[in-house]
Amino acid sequence: MSFSLPSPLESAPGARVRAVRDPFHGDLLEVSMGPHHPSTHGVFRMNVTLDGETVVKLKPVFGYLHRNHEKIGENASYLGSMPYTDRLDYLCSMTNNWAYALAVERLSGQTVPERAEYLRVILAELTRLLNHTCFAGFILQDCGASGTPLMYAFREREKILDLFESLSGSRMMCNFQRFGGCRADATPEWLEAARALVDGYGAFLDEFEELLTGNEILMARTQGVGRLPAKLAVGAGITGPMLRASGVGYDLRKVDGYGVYPRLDFRVPVGADGDTYDRYMVRVLEMRESIKILRQALGTLPGGPVMDPKARLRGFRAKPGEVYSRIEGPKGEIGFFLISDGGPNPYRYRVRPPSFINLTVLEDLCLGHSIADTVVILGSIDIVLGEVDR
Amino acid sequence: MRDPATPTAETPTSAERDELRRQGILLTSIEEIYNWGRSRSVWPLQFGLACCAIEMIAASMARFDIARFGSEVFRPSPRQADLLIVSGTVTKKMAPQVVRLWNQMPEPKFCFAMGACAISGGPFKQGYNVLKGIDRYIPVDIYIPGCPPRPEALLHALMQLQEKIRGQRLTGPSAPPHLQAGAACDCPVPAFGGHDLEPPKNPALWQPPVLVRKEGA
Missing domain, CATH: 3.40.50.12280 (Rossmann fold)
Structure with missing residues (x-):
């Protein structure tokens, strides 16, 4: 194609449309979607160049929610960064907490009591249920089913949030994990409530899937849309359900075997086509596996303390050294890289956010599809801007 | 007629207005009914930041x-x-x-x-x-x-x-x-x-x- 476009990065933001004349292909339209756009899941901007309705070029622009997470983390104490990790991926605070606590624990060589490990697994899987349920609601919203699926999803989300709130005191920003364990122990009543929720979740999923999975409109909008080949996915560092939807069975819970996951029996669902429908399906199947994990973990939860009695939180200093530690978050591999110089705060604090790296293939997925499909494809990547921009 | 609870010589008290309402008479002012209407239809912008x-x-x-x-x-x-x-x-x-x-x-x-x-x-x-x-x-x-x-x-x-x-x-x-x-x-x-x-x-x-x-x- 022999046409030249001004760099979209230089053009001013705001919803506007510009025609770019090209004698061979006719008029191309450059559309700036975002940062205020109902389907961008926050403040994300896509500069899309269109031939008719077909995307010929897509340039993501981000940084609209860059709130200096890493710089603040280098100036705060180790424990002081824990509440900030809640606000990375604000739907999944528990897994962010866990990834960060694991990094500091490996850096300082701390151990975690058995009960806390189980509690962490329970909370992480509840977070996965929460995230994937909301994902299904949001992607249906992006397909145009405004209201009903999201209402169902948020109804279940509220039930999980009630559990989080009674355990940690906060609905969304749990700030629950500590270096060497968990902040509070789960009461028998809490465990009973969690069991009741897990027992009822399968029925909800059945109901949800009956509405959605075989839905003709959902299939028409998502099957064959935004196909991600396995080779590209691996090459671009895609992780999480998006990678598994492309047919690569890579799950850190199996690969790394952190926590008590090696003792639990579960399968890793893998997609066949790598399209948007597979990305939806993999997440639904993952929720079924999460229910299995939760049943086992809640059934075999051992007694004992939830906090290492030797752990020291105030005035904590890590040994000099560096560590990279990762877990399988609901969106993919969430990792923390820390360099310690022995001081009270990390010398370097770096987050490996799954949704930012999954977003890098957005243009490859969208090329050749219509502009309405970019909304669905972006929804299927499942980004949270707090984590993308940090 | 800003505050119906503090009556003047011209404006009826809220008790009097309640009594009138029971008789099927609605006493209001343009300002009151206009504000009543728009206070109950505040449409927010679909706009989320974080x-x-x-x-x-x-x-x-x-x-x-x-x-x-x-x-x-x-x-x-x-x-x-x-x-x-x-x-x-x-x-x-x-x-x-x-x-x-x-x-x-x-x-x-x-x-x-x-x-x-x-x-x-x-x-x-x-x-x-x-x-x-x-x-x-x-x-x-x-x-x-x-x-x-x-x-x-x-x-x-x-x-x-x-x-x-x-x-x-x-x-x-x-x-x-x-x-x-x-x-x-x-x-x-x-x-x-x-x-x-x-x-x-x-x-x-x-x-x-x-x-x-x-x-x-």
């Missing part, structure tokens, strides 16, 4: 049901919206867009600063890219503290806003600015300068607090 936006969505879902207050109609276009809920951290890259959205909304319009970040920068206040409160650029009607505020807090703010709307006059010097001829309603949109946003604040709306040092201290 974490607080998730709680804003939760407030519009079945459990908290913002529809009870007539505000479930989240409009994607600022031209159709009455209420801007600044739900989350406003960064310096995003601030011009927020102000532009505010300017695009038709009067009468209202603004919530939802969450610690929108009020003051919150936990991210020390960040070089974080605006220390959206009230530096646009007038905020109600501040909702919390990180993030619970959906109930948003509903409470909405009730407070309804209270405020019901108290507004249609005429006279205490009428809101959009009903007064010549009142400036647009806020200047900041732009990127050499070091910070230019201008760093709207002086008509926000001034830094004056620190007074005591004598001999």
Whole structure:
């Protein structure tokens, strides 16, 4: 194609449309979607160049929610960064907490009591249920089913949030994990409530899937849309359900075997086509596996303390050294890289956010599809801007 | 007839009005029924910035049901919206867009600063890219503290806003600015300068607090 476009990065933001004349292909339209756009899941901007309705070029622009997470983390104490990790991926605070606590624990060589490990697994899987349920609601919203699926999803989300709130005191920003364990122990009543929720979740999923999975409109909008080949996915560092939807069975819970996951029996669902429908399906199947994990973990939860009695939180200093530690978050591999110089705060604090790296293939997925499909494809990547921009 | 509870010689007390209503006579004024109508149809802009936006969505879902207050109609276009809920951290890259959205909304319009970040920068206040409160650029009607505020807090703010709307006059010097001829309603949109946003604040709306040092201290 022999046409030249001004760099979209230089053009001013705001919803506007510009025609770019090209004698061979006719008029191309450059559309700036975002940062205020109902389907961008926050403040994300896509500069899309269109031939008719077909995307010929897509340039993501981000940084609209860059709130200096890493710089603040280098100036705060180790424990002081824990509440900030809640606000990375604000739907999944528990897994962010866990990834960060694991990094500091490996850096300082701390151990975690058995009960806390189980509690962490329970909370992480509840977070996965929460995230994937909301994902299904949001992607249906992006397909145009405004209201009903999201209402169902948020109804279940509220039930999980009630559990989080009674355990940690906060609905969304749990700030629950500590270096060497968990902040509070789960009461028998809490465990009973969690069991009741897990027992009822399968029925909800059945109901949800009956509405959605075989839905003709959902299939028409998502099957064959935004196909991600396995080779590209691996090459671009895609992780999480998006990678598994492309047919690569890579799950850190199996690969790394952190926590008590090696003792639990579960399968890793893998997609066949790598399209948007597979990305939806993999997440639904993952929720079924999460229910299995939760049943086992809640059934075999051992007694004992939830906090290492030797752990020291105030005035904590890590040994000099560096560590990279990762877990399988609901969106993919969430990792923390820390360099310690022995001081009270990390010398370097770096987050490996799954949704930012999954977003890098957005243009490859969208090329050749219509502009309405970019909304669905972006929804299927499942980004949270707090984590993308940090 | 601002406050029916304090009667004058001409205006009936609320007890008298209740008695009339039982007889099938509705006594009202243009101002009252106009404010009653618009206080119960405040349409927010469908606009989320960060974490607080998730709680804003939760407030519009079945459990908290913002529809009870007539505000479930989240409009994607600022031209159709009455209420801007600044739900989350406003960064310096995003601030011009927020102000532009505010300017695009038709009067009468209202603004919530939802969450610690929108009020003051919150936990991210020390960040070089974080605006220390959206009230530096646009007038905020109600501040909702919390990180993030619970959906109930948003509903409470909405009730407070309804209270405020019901108290507004249609005429006279205490009428809101959009009903007064010549009142400036647009806020200047900041732009990127050499070091910070230019201008760093709207002086008509926000001034830094004056620190007074005591004598001999």
